[in-house]
Amino acid sequence: MRVLGIETSCDETAASVVVLDGCSAPEILSNIVLSQIEEHAAFGGVVPEIAARAHVEALDGIVEAALADSAVSLDEVDAVAATAGPGLVGGLIVGLMTAKAIAAAANKPLIAINHLEGHALTARLTDGLEFPYLLLLVSGGHTQIVAVRGVGDYQRWATTIDDALGEAFDKTAKMLGLPYPGGPNVEKAAASGDAGRFAFPRPMKGSAQPDFSFSGLKTAVRQAATAIAPLSDQDVADICASFQAAVADALGDRVDRALARFREEFPDKASPALVVAGGVAANRTIKGTLEALCSEAGFAFVAPPQKLCTDNAAMIAWAGIERLRAGMAGENAADFVPRSRWPLDSVSAPLVGSGRRGAKA
Numbered sequence: 287m288r289v290l291g292i293e294t295s296c297d298e299t300a301a302s303v304v305v306l307d308g309c310s311a312p313e314i315l316s317n318i319v320l321s322q323i324e325e326h327a328a329f330g331g332v333v334p335e336i337a338a339r340a341h342v343e344a345l346d347g348i349v350e351a352a353l354a355d356s357a358v359s360l361d362e363v364d365a366v367a368a369t370a371g372p373g374l375v376g377g378l379i380v381g382l383m384t385a386k387a388i389a390a391a392a393n394k395p396l397i398a399i400n401h402l403e404g405h406a407l408t409a410r411l412t413d414g415l416e417f418p419y420l421l422l423l424v425s426g427g428h429t430q431i432v433a434v435r436g437v438g439d440y441q442r443w444a445t446t447i448d449d450a451l452g453e454a455f456d457k458t459a460k461m462l463g464l465p466y467p468g469g470p471n472v473e474k475a476a477a478s479g480d481a482g483r484f485a486f487p488r489p490m491k492g493s494a495q496p497d498f499s500f501s502g503l504k505t506a507v508r509q510a511a512t513a514i515a516p517l518s519d520q521d522v523a524d525i526c527a528s529f530q531a532a533v534a535d536a537l538g539d540r541v542d543r544a545l546a547r548f549r550e551e552f553p554d555k556a557s558p559a560l561v562v563a564g565g566v567a568a569n570r571t572i573k574g575t576l577e578a579l580c581s582e583a584g585f586a587f588v589a590p591p592q593k594l595c596t597d598n599a600a601m602i603a604w605a606g607i608e609r610l611r612a613g614m615a616g617e618n619a620a621d622f623v624p625r626s627r628w629p630l631d632s633v634s635a636p637l638v639g640s641g642r643r644g645a646k647a
Contacts, residue, residue, distance in 0.1 A: 287610055288315075290363045290388070291603025292349065294381030295373025295401045296426070297322040297332045299344045302599035303356035303363070304411070306607050312411050315356035317593070317600040318348050323467060330460045338376030345384050352599070360392045365615065367606025370398035371625030372427070378624035386620055396619040397606040402630040404601035405563040406434050411604040412590045415559055420548045420585075422541060422576070425564030426452030429498050431544045432630060433551070434561070437612045442631035443544055448501035451533065452566050458507050458529055462522045472526045473569050479520075479527030484510050486532040491539040496547075497637065498540055503532055534575040541576060545583045559586040567595045 287307075293300040302317040322340050326332050353360060368385030371378055382398065389396035405423055409415040421432040429451045431444040449457070452469060459468030464475060486506050489499040507529055514521055541560070548558055560580050566572065567589055580587040594600060609615050616622075 287364050287607050288358055288362060289397075289603040289606040289610070290349070290352065290360075290366045291399075291599040291601070291606060292345070292366070292368040292381045292385050293401070293404075293597055293599040293602045294341045294345065294377040295369045295371075296377060296597055297326055297337050297340075298597040299341050299348050300597065300599035301345070301349045301352035302603045303352055303358050304600055304603035304607060305358075306611070311414065312604065312607070314411075314600045315358060316352045316354075317598055318352045318355065319593070319598050320344050320348055327466045330466050331456060332374070334374045334376050337374055338380055341377050341380040345380060349384070349388070360388070360394075363392070363394060365389075365395040365397055365606055365610060366392075367397040367399050367602050367609075369401045369404070369602050370622055371400060371628035373401055373626065375624055375626040378626070382622065382624050390620065395610075395615055396622075397609055397615050398619045398622040399602050399605045399609075400628050400630060401597075401602075402428065402628075403438075403440075404605045406432060406440060406630065407437070407605050407608050408563055408590045408594050408601045409559075409561040409588045410608070411601065412594060413588050415561065415588060418552055418555065419559040419561055419588075420544060421561045421563065422537075422544075422567075423564050424451045424537075424562070424566035424572075426450060426456065428564070429500075430630070431496070431540065433548065437608045438614055440630045442629070442634045443547065444496040444498060444540060445637055446498040446500065447637050448499055449504060451498070451500055451537075452564070454500035454504050454533070455566065457504055458526070461508055461511055462517065462525060464522070469566055469569065472530065473571070475523045476526035476530045476571070477523075479523030479525070481527040481531040483524040484528035486510070486528050488532055488536045488539065491536055496540065496543055498536070500533075503529070503536075530569070530571050534571050537572060538575045538579055542579055542583070545579065545585055549583075557586060558584070559588050561588045561590075563590060563595055565596045568592045
């Protein structure tokens with residue numbers, strides 16, 4: 287199977303070709319990602335209209351480059367997979383409409399992919415992981431713990447009740463005058479900081495409710511920064527280090543509960559695994575905390591390479607392959623409408639964004 291993947295859900299324009307040949311391991315033949323960081327940096331965050339226009343300008347060339355790098359022609363592609371949600375609706379429209387046009391012109395099947403499913407299945411592309419496994423998804427828009435039981439079979443065990451973790455990193459960076467994107471710059475500043483200087487709260491730690499919360503932590507950062515303003519470089523470093531330590535501690539508490547639950551619900555799984563995906567998964571302090579937890583609990587710790595943790599099209603192409611071989615490619619994809627909100631688990635009761643546009647999580 288050879289699938290062309292297209293990803294335009296936020297501020298990366300991406301296309302990829304992934305192949306699965308018989309019993310061989312899957313191979314990423316090409317994975318082109320064009321970041322829009324420079325376009326959005328002046329605003330301290332992603333501007334949807336700017337993102338959509340940038341996708342329009344770049345996507346055709348990115349697709350051509352992905353096909354050229356893979357040495358696979360469009361005629362040799364078995365299907366086209368495109369992110370259809372969740373995400374910024376303008377970008378989703380650009381990517382999905384382009385995929386529809388390519389699929390129609392080349393007479394290829396079109397597969398509409400949930401962006402979160404791309405993250406959920408990446409560990410099977412990179413590590414050949416077998417179902418079931420536990421997923422911690424930490425990104426700019428989502429913070430969730432999900433039991434991944436099979437293709438299309440996901441059970442959300444926890445989500446954020448307010449801010450996503452990536453959002454909290456970005457807003458903390460903006461408060462402290464650090465450049466966008468916030469995550470890497472907070473981590474960089476924290477490297478020279480004193481993590482014990484500020485006693486920030488560990489939201490939800492010890493709570494029987496399994497979910498996450500980061501709004502209060504973000505408020506505590508603002509109060510601390512305001513109290514000692516104007517901030518020196520060392521003040522900023524200390525706040526970042528203390529914030530990062532609080533995040534890692536809170537995440538560790540939530541994940542520890544989920545590891546115990548996984549053991550209870552899947553007692554026959556001889557080699558359980560925790561997969562960490564999403565852009566925040568690149569943070570070394572968070573990763574170190576989770577690795578230690580997994581070692582103590584007897585879980586394998588799986589973190590795909592950083593370039594496959596952030597938004598990319600290889601994970602979308604791979605999700606298309608997974609759905610193709612499971613007979614779940616879907617029908618009438620040509621009529622599929624982009625969804626700005628599209629929970630991976632549609633059964634669990636929504637906790638965030640359950641208004642007119644539907645549930646976010």
